[in-house]
Structure formats: C-alpha cells, structure tokens
Amino acid sequence: MEIYKGQLVRLLLGTLILAAGLAAQTANSPADPVRTVVARLELDRYKAHIKGLSQFGDRMQGTDRNRSAIAWLEKQLRSFGYTNVQRHPFMSRSGPLENIYATKIGTTNPGELYIVSAHMDGRGGGEAADDDGSGCAVVLELARVLGMSNVQTSRSVRFIFWNNEEFGMDGSGTYALERAPLQGTAAEPKWLGVIQHDMMMFDHGMPPGPKQSANADIDIEYQRNSRMADDSAKLAAALQAANRTYASYPATVGTNMAGTDSIRFEDLVASVSVRENERVIEIVRGSNPNHHQPTDKYENYAEENFGFGFNSAQTTLAALRQIARITLGGLR
C-alpha cells in the first residue's frame, strides 16, 4: 500500500514538473509573428462587412445600389487609415462604371505589388451576400489588419474591388489591359500576383445538403492552360501551405480557375482564385442553391458558413505574411 502511494506521488510530481516545464517553454518561446497578425482578424468584423454590403441589395452594375456600395467601401477603407483610396473609372458595355482600391505601400519594395481582390457588384435581386459580399469582406478584413499603424509590408498590397464581374468581367479586364504595359512606372507597380476571392461561405457538398459538408474545403484554383501556369501553381502552393498552419478548414488546389476576375490576369502574372467550391465542376452545377438568386441574403447563412468564409481571410493573410513580407512592430 505504501509503495503504491509512493508511486502515485511520484507520478503526480512528475506530471506537475512536466506541465510546468511545458508552460515555461511556451512562455519563453518567441511569438509566432504570423499567428500574431492572423489573430488580429475578427470573425465579427468579417460578418459586419458582409452585412454592410448586403444593405445595398444585389449591387448590380449601373444602379444606385452599386454606386452607394462603392461610396460605402471608400468610407470603410478610409476608416482603416488609407489615404490613397482610388477609383478606377472604365466604360463597360452597360455604361460608365468604377472599380475602387486602396494600397498598402511596401516599405522596402513599394514598386512590387500583390493584388488582393473580390467583385463588389452582384445580381439576383437579393443581397449578393455570398456572391460576392463574402469575398469583399475577406478583402476588407485584410485591408483593415494591414492598415494598422504598426503593421508593415515590404512589398505593396493593393486591395481592389472590381465592378461588373457579373456581366463581362470588364472592370478587371480593363484594369489588366490598361495597366499591364504601365508596370514598373510611377503609374503602376510591377505585379507579383493576383489573389481573387469570389463566393467564400457555402460548401454543403455536391449535391448540396442542408448543412455544411463534413469535408468542407477551400478551393484554390489556377488555370493550367495559361501562360503563367507555373508561377500561378507556386502562388497556389504558398496559399495552401499557409492554410495548413493558420486555418481550420483545409484547402485544395485545383487547376481549372474560371468564371471570376482573376482570369483577366492569368496570362500576365501569377493568378489564383480562392472560393468555397470548384467553379466548373461544382459552382456551375449548383453547389450553392442561392447563387444569383433572391435568397443570396445574409440571413440565409449560418454561423458555420461565416466561420468557413473567415478561414479564407486567415489563409490569404498568412500567405501574404510570407510573399509580401509582413512585419509587425519590431517582430520579423
């Protein structure tokens, strides 16, 4: 009996010493700067950005709903500290429109630029909450965190909200056409990559069920049949690696990027889309029953949907830490 008690005491003591040792190790190890910056993303704010855009309805191009949403986006970007908010006017088939963007200027390589984007227009007569309020909210939340005064990036990051993705992708198309030849001049930094976010929240499997799929994953796609396929595959891999460590839902890389603004850049620079499902074999075949419908409303998404969309913000921000070299205060 005495021996048993002694063993028990030793076991308990051993456990305590081990626990104390682990605690000390955790306290003494240097903070992971990626985790620190990713922890600044807030799910409640992500949801508030979606709600904020949803108030303008579907934001179809050429409507007051569209123009009011652009004014709202400008107000948000300015509130995050950006004094360089720009509108990029262009002539679409449906009349004069504007893209809007703000830029985090790189500290050591300001002339090198990553484009982080989503489309602010929508369709369907609802609120275009998922398509693409959910992608705009990723871009806004990243802009908010990178806009913090003690966050720096070595390279520049431009947060662009494209207009008229839905009826011609001519906001992104015009920007690509006009600015590609200007790269490296004062008018436009050299592009290093484009990361587009379009429909982030809804992976209920295929065919879609009432609840989120147990296998819900983020789909990162590039276009294998494009001039920049090799560079785009590397960009996709960087996002996937970041996802593994800093997000909860896994990311799958696909090779058939389609049907979103990043295709306008695929022959010019590394380009990927980040989405809730694969475009060609899932979204087009009805993976989200709210797609382009009046039911694409904020109220029709559950907490698990918002949480899933938020994971893409974590994924892209963690990747930017590496590729755009984010530094945080004195941490490197």
Ligand SMILES: [Zn+2]
């Ligand atoms: Zn879309």
